[in-house]
Amino acid sequence: MRFDSLLGSVGRTPLVGLPRLSPSTDVRLWAKLEDRNPTGSVKDRIAVRMIEAAERDGRLSKGRTILEPTSGNTGISLAMVARLRSYRLVCVLPENTSDERRQLLRMWGAEIVPSPAAGGSNEAVRVAKQLAAENPDWVMLYQYGNAENTQAHYATTGPEILEDLPTITHFVAGLGTTGTLMGVGRYLREKAPGVAIVAAEPRYGELVYGLRNLDEGFVPELYDESVLTTRFSVGPREAVRRTRELLETEGIFAGISTGAVLHAALAVARKAVDAGDRADIAFVVADGGWKYVSTGAYEGTLDDAVDRLDGQLWA
């Protein structure tokens, strides 16, 4: 495959079968390897699309500064595109993210504004909105509310999956900005009637959520509950256990959020087996494990790994 530049090589990632983790030949699991994108995550798809759309509609032009709240991958993807297009990038990043993510952002030239650990990504969003108000000439692409995030997946990820797996019955992905699930979900619902759209939301320790009141939940503007068939909440223990299982049984070295997604995929697989249904379950491997090695998730006992992740934004 030949491309004019790195940006052209985003997407068209492999969909690989998981013969050892699949419960039977009738209920099969398939992994969409988004770590094969240029900066190693699914977020390259939305970074290119959000920046190109902002250039087209005139919000973004030479010399401008891009601002984005991110727990890592989106910032890294934006930093790569910003470097190629000569934009300055300021990322608001929660303090409790892995060191690799901060190093990678700096390598690609991003400036980092830390946000307090308590509150996680919600707090990063709050700080970024405040910075945007103080710096009206900065351009916040705002992945949580930018329709191009959803559209990137509607236009590319969804069609790629359906082309490779026309018999798909379930699509499973992580729930963060909700862009992947909304975009792929809408596409598949139109083209593959009866498909189930399954969300896996990472469940963090309470420190990450901060001392909040029950009435303060932050819901990304992109989220439309009607696209989902069901939704799982997966804690660090199951996420780490499944991440290791994927490595040990199928040789796929994925980030920890993928473990949470696999946990949900295996739950729907088990339900299909119990019901005697055929199933082709595709799930997203959002990134590889490289950026999480320092968290200690891949070695030692599960208890120790989970303890080390306490208070960390692992997805």
Add this chain to the structure above:
Amino acid sequence: MSIEVRIPTIMRQYTGGEKAVDGAGDTIAAVIDDLESRHPGLRERLVDNGGLRRFVNVYLNDEDVRFLDGLKTPVADGDSVTVLPAVAGGSAR
């Protein structure tokens, strides 16, 4: 028949500080009623007008009961129920 129910910090004032309590019943609603008999005040924080409160999520074996059958979702011995404040937070990249 025993169902483990995990309680978030902000509701542990009703459970004497316990992180997890055991409940009984064949639906989520029945388990909540059973818990209320030993931990008065808890139901009020979970249920409103016969449905789940808006900013509370309840998970059965990690699956959101709003996408199953809500408070009427059947539960079985050995199932695990988790109560959480509703936030999308943290999971964004």
